[in-house]
Structures are given as structure tokens and as C-alpha cells.
Amino acid sequence: MKQNPFFPSELISSTYRIDFERLYEEGFRGIIFDVDNTLVPHGAPADEKAIRLFKRLKKIGFACCLVSNNKRPRVEMFNRQIHADIVWLAHKPLPGGYRKAMEKMGTNKDNTLVVGDQIFTDLWGGSFMGLKTIMVLPINPKEEIQIVLKRFLERPILGLYRHSKAYSKEHEISSDNPRE
Ligand SMILES: [Mg+2]
Numbered sequence: 001m002k003q004n005p006f007f008p009s010e011l012i013s014s015t016y017r018i019d020f021e022r023l024y025e026e027g028f029r030g031i032i033f034d035v036d037n038t039l040v041p042h043g044a045p046a047d048e049k050a051i052r053l054f055k056r057l058k059k060i061g062f063a064c065c066l067v068s069n070n071k072r073p074r075v076e077m078f079n080r081q082i083h084a085d086i087v088w089l090a091h092k093p094l095p096g097g098y099r100k101a102m103e104k105m106g107t108n109k110d111n112t113l114v115v116g117d118q119i120f121t122d123l124w125g126g127s128f129m130g131l132k133t134i135m136v137l138p139i140n141p142k143e144e145i146q147i148v149l150k151r152f153l154e155r156p157i158l159g160l161y162r163h164s165k166a167y168s169k170e171h172e173i174s175s176d177n178p179r180e
Pocket residue numbers: 034035036037038116117118
């Protein structure tokens with residue numbers, strides 16, 4: 001799908017609100033997930049919600065890979081009850097981690113999507129490779145200073161995106177969003 005590489009393909013309030021069944025029907029077969037603030041708060045282990053989500057994704061038929069810039073023990077700790085493929089120290093937004101993930105999942109750039117909470121790391125990496133990207137709002141509002149700085153830089157891009165045709169307000173706003 002042709003898209004503006006500076007924008008996410010979709011913006012949804014939470015990973016847990018994404019209509020994965022629809023995405024499977026649309027032909028997607030692999031999902032690359034960021035971990036911190038996308039699936040759980042920064043540094044947290046998998047919770048019930050996350051475990052349930054990955055069981056559901058497996059049932060639908062998706063291959064899943066966690067792609068994190070964090071170190072191996074953090075990603076393995078999260079993955080203990082998730083059983084997805086993993087890529088640690090991925091150096092997002094560079095393409096290597098995404099390529100490795102697609103190799104592990106046996107998918108390609110036309111049927112793989114990226115879910116993450118940061119435009120410059122998770123989503124730019126994916127969209128410059130031509131993958132569909134879904135941006136979610138971060139789970140934990142308490143963030144490290146360098147992430148706060150990146151959010152400040154993200155703001156004007158998000159502002160432009162919210163005024164563009166690709167944006168859907170209903171998707172972003174929901175009672176599930178811990179920030180609202
Ligand atoms: Mg993140």
C-alpha cells in the first residue's frame with residue numbers, strides 16, 4: 001500500500017482496541033510489535049491482557065514478532081508467557097530488525113504490519129520499508145526524558161496527521177485510553 005512515510009497508516013488509542021480480525025481479512029499475516037508502552041508499561045512483564053491478546057492473535061492465524069531496541073533479558077522476560085518470535089537490540093528505525101522479524105515470521109512487506117507508540121523509532125522504520133504502521137498512544141504517561149523530548153518533536157507531525165485524510169477520530173478516541 002502506498003502511503004506517506006512520515007505518517008502512521010492508522011492511529012488507534014490502544015493496541016488492545018485494534019481490529020486484528022479485520023486486518024487478517026485484509027490479508028495481513030505477520031505483526032511486528034514494539035513492547036514498551038505499546039503492550040505494557042515500560043519495563044513491565046506481560047500481564048493478563050497481553051497474554052490474552054497473543055492467544056487471540058495466534059488463533060486468528062497471525063505470526064507475531066516482538067522487535068525492541070531494548071536488551072535481550074527485557075524482551076525475553078516479557079516473552080516468557082507470550083511465545084512470539086523476538087528481535088532485541090533492533091536499532092529501530094533502521095531496517096535490519098524489521099527484516100529479521102519478517103524472516104522469522106515467514107512474511108513480507110506486503111502482509112506485515114507494525115504496531116508501536118513512537119513515530120521516529122517504531123513507525124518511521126516500518127513505513128520507510130513500505131509496511132503498514134499502526135500508531136498507538138503510549139500506555140504509561142510517565143516517561144524517560146529522551147522519550148519526552150521525542151514526543152515534543154512528534155507533536156507537529158501528529159497535528160498534521162490529524163488534519164489529513166488518513167486520520168479517523170473514532171479510532172483514536174475511546175474510553176479505553178488511559179490518558180483520557
Ligand atoms: Mg515503545
